[in-house]
Structure formats: C-alpha cells, structure tokens
Amino acid sequence: MATSRWWRYLGSAKNLAGCLGGLAGLGLYFAGTAGPYWPVVVAGLYGAGALIAPPEKVRLVIDDTVAETSRLRTDLDGLVTRVPAHRLPAPAVERFEETTAMLRDVLERADLLSLSPDALYEVSRAIRTDLPTSLESYLNLPRWYGARHGGDAAKELTTQLNLIADSVSRTAGEVYASEERRMRDHTRYLRDRDAEPPPV
Numbered sequence: 001m002a003t004s005r006w007w008r009y010l011g012s013a014k015n016l017a018g019c020l021g022g023l024a025g026l027g028l029y030f031a032g033t034a035g036p037y038w039p040v041v042v043a044g045l046y047g048a049g050a051l052i053a054p055p056e057k058v059r060l061v062i063d064d065t066v067a068e069t070s071r072l073r074t075d076l077d078g079l080v081t082r083v084p085a086h087r088l089p090a091p092a093v094e095r096f097e098e099t100t101a102m103l104r105d106v107l108e109r110a111d112l113l114s115l116s117p118d119a120l121y122e123v124s125r126a127i128r129t130d131l132p133t134s135l136e137s138y139l140n141l142p143r144w145y146g147a148r149h150g151g152d153a154a155k156e157l158t159t160q161l162n163l164i165a166d167s168v169s170r171t172a173g174e175v176y177a178s179e180e181r182r183m184r185d186h187t188r189y190l191r192d193r194d195a196e197p198p199p200v
Contacts, residue, residue: 013054013055013056014050014053014055015050017050018047018049018053019046022042022045022049025041025042025044025046065113066110069110072128075128076103079131079132079135080100083096083139088139089151091158092157092161095158095164096135096161099161099164102165103126103127106119106123106168106171106175107123109176112176112178119174123171126171130167131161134164135157137157138153138157141153
C-alpha cells in the first residue's frame with residue numbers, strides 16, 4: 001500500500017512542481033547566488049513547488065460506458081435476430097429497421113454517450129423495454145385476431161414503433177449536437193484564422 005502511494009506521488013503534479021523548484025535551486029547554485037547553503041535552498045524550493053501545486057483530482061466514478069454500449073449492441077442484435085420480420089406489417093418493419101439503424105449508429109459513439117448519461121438511459125430503454133414490449137405484444141396475438149379486427153393491432157404496433165423511432169431520433173440528435181457544435185467551432189476558428197493578417 002505504502003509502495004503504491006509512493007509510486008503515485010512520483011508521477012503527481014506536486015512532485016513535478018517540486019522538481020522544477022529544485023532545478024531552479026540548482027540553477028541558483030551554479031549561478032553562484034545560492035552560497036554554501038545551496039542544499040537548503042534546493043530543498044526549500046522543492047517544498048515550495050510541491051506545496052503550491054494543485055492537488056490530484058479525486059476520481060471515484062467508474063465510467064462503464066464502453067462496456068455498457070457493447071452489452072446494448074449485443075442485446076439489440078439478439079432482438080433483431082429473434083423478431084420474425086415476416087410476421088410484421090410492412091410499415092412496422094420499415095420503422096423497426098430505421099430505429100435499429102439509428103440505435104446502432106449511436107452505440108458506435110461511446111465517447112459521446114459517456115458525456116450524456118440521460119441519452120445512454122434512453123437508448124437502453126428503447127432496446128431493452130420499449131421495442132421488445134411493443135413487438136412481443138403484437139407477435140403474441142393470434143393471426144386470426146388481427147384479421148378479424150380489421151388490422152387494428154397492426155396499426156397500433158406501427159403507431160408505437162413511430163413513437164419509439166421519434167424518441168430515438170431525438171436522443172440521437174442530442175448525442176450528435178455536441179459533435180455538430182465542435183464542427184461549427186472549428187469552422188469559426190478556420191474563418192478567424194484566415195481573417196488574421198499574415199505576420200510581418
């Protein structure tokens with residue numbers, strides 16, 4: 001335990017700042033201004049540097065986004081594999097495929113999802129609750145029931161999938177908004193850079 005703490009200190013900002021102070025003390029010694037007490041000066045400047053350096057940030061939160069997005073991709077692939085698309089009405093198949101494509105795209109960006117826990121939750125809910133519940137309810141109905149009731153169940157399923165697709169689309173928009181802002185910032189930077197007069 002003590003050894004690991006020692007190794008952590010060696011790479012810390014406090015040790016680096018202290019070393020810079022110590023080097024400044026050695027510089028004073030070689031310049032001839034530190035006098036016979038140069039070891040005290042070096043030690044003092046090391047201590048001053050270590051004291052003024054900012055403390056190390058405490059990191060207690062474990063970012064599990066990469067592992068979670070991998071699990072969600074597996075769950076989504078499993079859902080797509082288990083759904084008998086031939087038993088779904090054509091509009092529902094179209095919306096289901098569109099929604100799963102959006103979800104796959106978003107799950108590829110674990111770096112952006114890690115910045116938005118709410119978006120990760122929405123993606124997880126769509127994959128693990130919303131889509132399975134809608135599809136399962138429809139697929140568990142006997143075919144004769146849908147035929148006898150004029151396709152009401154098919155319309156209901158399509159409506160639900162439309163709502164889920166809209167929700168996923170909004171979530172994806174929020175996830176990619178930060179990337180879009182970064183693009184706009186870079187465009188502004190490039191314009192401002194080109195507007196600057198060349199150095200003389």
